Amino acid sequence: MATTYTVAVLGAGKRGKMHAKLFSQNDRFRLVGLCDMNEERLQAAAPECGHPPLYTDAQKMLAETQPDIFCFCTPPALRKGLFQLGIDAGVKLIALEKPLSTNSAEAQEIFDMAEKVGVKFVVSHQQKYGDHYQAVKKIVDSGKLGRIQSVYGHTWGWYLHMVTHAMDYIRWYAGNPEAEWVSGTVHGRGKLDDNHPSPEYAGGFIQFANGVRGIIETGALSPDVPESEYEWHKGRFVVQGTEGFAEIIIGAGWRACTKADGYQEGPGCFDYEIDGARYIADIALWLDGTKVHPCNGADTLKGFQMAMALLRSAAENRIVPLPLTAGENEQDALRRVLPD
Numbered sequence: 446m447a448t449t450y451t452v453a454v455l456g457a458g459k460r461g462k463m464h465a466k467l468f469s470q471n472d473r474f475r476l477v478g479l480c481d482m483n484e485e486r487l488q489a490a491a492p493e494c495g496h497p498p499l500y501t502d503a504q505k506m507l508a509e510t511q512p513d514i515f516c517f518c519t520p521p522a523l524r525k526g527l528f529q530l531g532i533d534a535g536v537k538l539i540a541l542e543k544p545l546s547t548n549s550a551e552a553q554e555i556f557d558m559a560e561k562v563g564v565k566f567v568v569s570h571q572q573k574y575g576d577h578y579q580a581v582k583k584i585v586d587s588g589k590l591g592r593i594q595s596v597y598g599h600t601w602g603w604y605l606h607m608v609t610h611a612m613d614y615i616r617w618y619a620g621n622p623e624a625e626w627v628s629g630t631v632h633g634r635g636k637l638d639d640n641h642p643s644p645e646y647a648g649g650f651i652q653f654a655n656g657v658r659g660i661i662e663t664g665a666l667s668p669d670v671p672e673s674e675y676e677w678h679k680g681r682f683v684v685q686g687t688e689g690f691a692e693i694i695i696g697a698g699w700r701a702c703t704k705a706d707g708y709q710e711g712p713g714c715f716d717y718e719i720d721g722a723r724y725i726a727d728i729a730l731w732l733d734g735t736k737v738h739p740c741n742g743a744d745t746l747k748g749f750q751m752a753m754a755l756l757r758s759a760a761e762n763r764i765v766p767l768p769l770t771a772g773e774n775e776q777d778a779l780r781r782v783l784p785d
């Protein structure tokens with residue numbers, strides 16, 4: 446019989462509540478605890494995820510429940526300390542929300558902490574489980590686009606909200622190659638004090654080792670996507686090859702045109718429940734040892750480094766080679782260079 450994995454979730458905000466609910470609905474998991482220091486949120490979330498034991502202290506929850514999985518869904522400033530709590534509690538896997546961090550040094554530290562003790566981790570880049578993302582991936586992998594030349598991703602949401610999704614999907618469509626260098630430009634201080642501190646707009650180029658060029662734009666000056674009404678769905682990923690192209694629109698399906706099959710299109714829309722349920726199902730398979738999770742920590746770190754390299758490139762007016770080496774904290778660099 447398949448193993449049932451126990452899960453403790455920290456955060457009963459929008460994302461924590463969703464994770465807790467999806468874990469509670471999948472019979473490969475048993476939700477053994479839900480924690481939030483905000484009791485009102487905690488009580489409101491409980492009925493949606495099967496009334497698990499409730500906690501207001503994460504350490505207490507982990508000590509009492511000894512879960513296999515610690516899932517935490519908190520704002521980006523709260524990462525390393527919570528990651529350490531999970532390691533100290535002896536969990537097998539940590540599932541955290543994107544972004545991995547706000548800066549490259551902490552992201553690397555988190556990755557190294559996990560490596561040292563052999564804890565797996567996944568980061569919630571779950572959009573790629575959507576039917577439209579998967580349809581385009583299937584066309585890319587079929588070879589019908591010929592040699593892939595570029596992957597262009599643009600989103601309206603601001604940088605630390607959307608860039609780690611975008612870098613992850615650009616790299617995924619490119620075939621998960623190593624990135625050789627990143628070049629970037631940034632604009633606007635308006636979001637620097639947000640809890641996802643970001644430039645208002647960022648654009649850049651990524652050169653992958655397999656020859657694919659990544660192109661990215663996120664934030665206020667990114668192109669409109671008239672096919673989607675909702676601002677967080679105004680994003681697109683376009684894969685261009687020598688034999689055709691294929692693209693997804695975050696809120697409005699996919700389309701493709703290839704020499705072999707002509708014009709094609711299909712539905713699909715970013716959906717927290719559908720995409721999240723698939724992301725969570727793969728956590729059990731990774732723990733079973735039958736499938737590496739597509740949102741695993743190693744791939745996440747590579748996408749995150751691409752995002753931080755873009756900021757450094759903009760701050761230092763140079764192309765930044767990857768993998769990243771130690772350097773100025775990217776948030777400090779933004780504060781230093783963005784004009785008032």
Ligand SMILES: NC(=O)c1ccc[n+]([C@@H]2O[C@H](COP(=O)([O-])OP(=O)(O)OC[C@H]3O[C@@H](n4cnc5c(N)ncnc54)[C@H](O)[C@@H]3O)[C@@H](O)[C@H]2O)c1
Binds near residue numbers: 482486543571
């Ligand atoms: N993957 C996605 O598609 C997606 C979508 C939206 C947001 N996110 C990410 O999810 C993360 C969380 O977003 P959110 O909107 O759920 O945030 P939120 O602020 O609404 O919720 C966080 C909750 O954590 C609780 N909390 C924080 N620290 C705690 C602690 N030490 N002990 C107990 N409780 C604590 C807070 O009280 C709050 O209720 C962010 O990093 C965000 O970028 C991901």
